[in-house]
Amino acid sequence: MLKKAEKPENVQPAAKRKLTRAERKQIEAIIRQAKGDGKPHTVQDSIPFRNLYPDGLCRLDDRLFSKTIAYEDVNYRLAGPDDQRDIFERLCDFYNGYDPSIGVQMTLSSRHEDKNGNLFGMDAQSDALDDMRVEASGILQIQYERGNNGFVKRKYVTLTIEAENLPAARARFSRIEADTLNRFKVMGAGARVLDGKERLALLHGLLHPEGGQFAFEWDWLPASGLSVKDFITPSSFEFGETRRFRIGEMYGAVSFLQILAPEIQDRILTDFMDVEGNLLVTMHVRGINQNEAIKMVKRKITDLDAMKIQEQKKAARSGYDLDILPSDLSTYGGAAKNLLQDLQSRNERMFNMTFLMLHLAPTKQKLEIAVSQSASVAQTHNCILTRLDFQQEDGLMSSLPLGLNRIKIERSLTTSALAVFVPFVTQELFMGGNAMYYGLNALSNNMILLDRKQSRCPNGLVFGTPGSGKSMSCKREITYVMLTTKDNVIICDPEDEYSPLVNRLGGQVIRLSPNSRDYVNPLDINLNYSEEENPLALKSDFVLSFCELIMGSKTGLEAIEKTVIDRAVQIIYQPYFADPRPENMPVLGDLLDALMAQGIPEAERVAQALDLYVNGSLNFFNHRTTVDIRNRLVCFDIKGLGKNLKKPGMLIVQDAVWNTVTVNRSIGRATWYFVDEFHLLLKEEQTAAYSAEVWKRFRKWGGVPTGATQNPKDLLSSPEIENILENSDFIYLLNLSAGDRKLMTERLNISTEQLAYVTNADPGSGLLFFQNVILPFRDEFPKDTELYKLLTTKPSEVTHDGESG
Structure with a gap:
């Protein structure tokens, strides 16, 4: 039996010794190491989501969930003024359709994708055409490099909601997804929800800007003991510098856009995306409650009125005209009242927007050049592109299409001001599989690759x-x-x-x-000639068309003439169907004989027209096929x-x-x-x-x-x-x-x-x-x-x- 040790009698407890400063620091360091400093120390820890599921649902934390939708471009630049106005109005409806509980992240990606001849399906096949394949592949490679040097542009929208649990999140997203896909359809843009593997592939591509093959299957997870993050993480993150970071072997920098201009042109996003380089443009948008927005604007108007009164008092004391006010005060006062009217009487809402730009480049020098080019574009639109100092990690994670915004630099915009950032430029056709080359897009210089066999009607x-x-x-x-x-x-x-x-x-x-x-025998037929059980159904149509053409009647064949031709067709093919050998295939002479055998004037009239092609100078159509087709x-x-x-x-x-x-x-x-x-x-x-x-x-x-x-x-x-x-x-x-x-x-x-x-x-x-x-x-x-x-x-x-x- 275990017992407590007895305390010796008459022994006084030792006095507490005061720790030195060095000892206290050593103990505090040990405690910090045991507790952790709360910062991520692995690449996996840096990526801010908990799990991603096969249906594409991503769990960011206990209550936050997101889904990503890929959408196609619309020919906004090529559209006429009326069509552009229509697209703009539908884009306004798109944003107005999301209440403040839904976060909207627009992501526009421009990535360099190295391609070789395999893109064009020109692999050698050990035949007489291989030398042509080599030349054709080289030509296509030249055309590919002409088109933005291989930069491929893609567009996504990521929606974020709060929910109690996974089932509740899925239930709510089912309605949100359907509404979003319909809104894109109305704008003329095809869209689809990305499943889990597609979202992982997207994240893998963004986190491996230098390239790399993505390999993942869901059934690998239980056996490997790995998480989904392990399949998409880069080799390393390095956030030691203030204004840039490293991701694998590439350098990156995240900047935010300061919007100074009272009005923005609708091609600002187009100009940004035309800048050459690996670029990721992100807009985090969240609506403001309409009542709160109206109250906020009213408070601003009240503040401006108070400032106006103060200025008028100063003018009165100084003996100036009371109507002479600072120009900014007059401008802002009028703009605020117009804004209040828009919110109250027009289809306008208020949104907070964070605009981020992520640049990636293989060297520091190329990175600075790319950022400088985008900054020049921003200046032309009276905006400023500012680097995120000490926030590069948060900026990178906020740029990933996860629906999470860690950058609290926001600008309030109305619906129409937000819709000016039109995410549509020009449509592209860059299909995979057996897609073939059809030229260069005259607007973007990108290759047009399409597979006609994938369309509804090729x-x-x-x-x-x-x-x-x-x-x-x-x-x-x-x-x-x-x-x-x-x-x-x-x-x-x-x-x-x-x-x-x-x-x-x-x-x-x-x-x-x-x-x-x-x-070539016009009457050639095979047993699969028609999808009906009787292959003569379609062949008879051809023979009727042929006879009608050679007879040259303006009114077409009469009903009896059609009947005698169809009857003759049924007769002449009986020997072939009974014994389908090439020598039993009928020719036009057999059709002529079958018509004459009926012994009626209508059949004889058709036979007389056909005689030119059987016994006359055009009898070269009256032979069995002699060439190999x-x-x-x-x-x-x-x-x-x-x-x-x-x-x-x-x-x-x-x-x-x-x-x-x-x-x-x-x-x-x-x-x-x-x-x-x-x-x-x-x-x-x-x-x-x-x-x-x-x-x-x-x-x-x-x-x-x-x-x-x-x-x-x-x-x-x-x-x-x-x-x-x-x-x-x-x-x-x-x-x-x-x-x-x-x-x-x-x-x-x-x-x-x-x-x-x-x-x-x-x-x-x-x-x-x-x-x-x-x-x-x-x-x-x-x-x-x-x-x-x-x-x-x-x-x-x-x-x-x-x-x-």
Whole structure:
């Protein structure tokens, strides 16, 4: 049994000894070390959030939560005055939609992203095109470096709320997210909520400005024992200096914007983002209770009135006129009364805003240059960019898109004054995956990379006057499809412009003319020709269109004539479907015999029109296919058909394309179809109707058709153009004539500012429409390359080397 030690009798306790000053300091140091000094001593400790969850919700502390939404740009600079005013008003509604309990952090990022040929999908494939891939990759790298030297701009909004717990935060954010996405939609900007992994990737990129691969999976956490912070932290933070810091191997500095000007121009953010360098612009915005804001302004007015009375008393004592007051007092008094009126009678609210700018650079000298450039921009707008002395760490953490503001330097602004900081500049198209190059953004100089196959309707149209670059743009796209994908490409070439390129790319040129021995059977069919059980449903439409075209009737086929043709189609394909061998494939002669066998005048009338193509001088259409159209790249040269035969020739090519589309669909491969002089197909009712039907069906079958024409007037006059335009998410406008500009303005709702880019435009310049994005573009292709010589259509530059006969 343990007992207490007994105290010896008659022993006095020792007297307390007084500690020396050195001993006290030593003991205090030990206690401080044990307790900690309350400051972060690891990189993880510096990053101010507790946890981040897979749905993107971030817990900052016990009651504070945030979510981040990435949003796309809007062409504010290219919009007309009315459209700009509309965007501005909707931006005012955007801010007014958040009550004082919601913090709003706008983040605009400009980061340098080193890219190589992999960005353009130009990896070597050990085939005959690898040398072209090397050259094309080099050309694209040059174009990429022209565009802001690889600086990519992105935009985010981070919303912060208080909540009792996680479920309560998620419940409230579900409504806030939906409202925010809808507000962006109204402004014409696409937006999406970032999930947890995307937010971590964003933070990783900002915290690793020198670059570095982000690797993270949620199921790694339990096994590794690490937190999410461990996957995004840089190698080190160093905040020893007053006016800058180090993050890894990079130097950084955070400054705040002092707004001195009574009015700010709406391009101030644009000017800041145009400064070259790694830059992060942050605006922390929080609303002020409306009643409190009105009381605050009234107090200011009262104070100003009291000052006015004091000045008048001084004037009376000195014998001056009482109306003579200091100019500042008069100015502020009038502004305060106008502000009170705005708050009480207009849709204005008050907000507190903190404006921060984070610059990053590899050296101290480059950092100071970057800060100086931004300071110059601020001066042009009558503002001052001031460095955050002794607050660099708090400034960095407040700049991260976490929704936390540690910098208490605020400026009160009304809704309209806040909305002047328009976060929209110009839209960009910089898609990943299998995106291909389509020029440089004429406003930002950034590359335009897009993947048409990702759109709702990948169908496209190309318009341009002769010499504007219409054919060259199609050739460029064909080349990139061949170099970067496994897709098939088919070309309908009415002017024999594509042969050199096709031969160089290892394609097959098929020449359709009375003198050629290249035969294509118009009645070719495969068992997957239609999505219905009976593949003859669509084939019969083609045969009807073909017969109607060759009969030349202005009123079209009569009902009985359609009946006899459809009956003949059903008969001639029976042997092939019973035994699908190539020798059983019907030809036009079989169709003629099936019509004559019916023994009625209507069938005989159709047969007489068809006889020219079976027994007459145009019987080259009455053969089974003799060329290999299974090549990845096939060009149908129909120049030799003559003016009257081009339309049926183009229709036959279109049906051959449909055959290829149906074959490729079964193996998951896309089929690109380029048809020049597309207006010829839409001039006749029969070919126009068939073209519109194909245009509608192509997107569901993996087809990517593109129609090009120098005669938009003829194209737009077709009754089927509405169906074509509604099913085309890609429109490439080059230089247009005055009459065509007027028509296109009405059809596509082009603004005056946008119209300037297709008026007297240089070759390769114009407007690009892709889904809901409209971009002005230009393309300066290097002329001292093999690729340029293959793409150009200028007579003095065209080469026919390697062209087959």
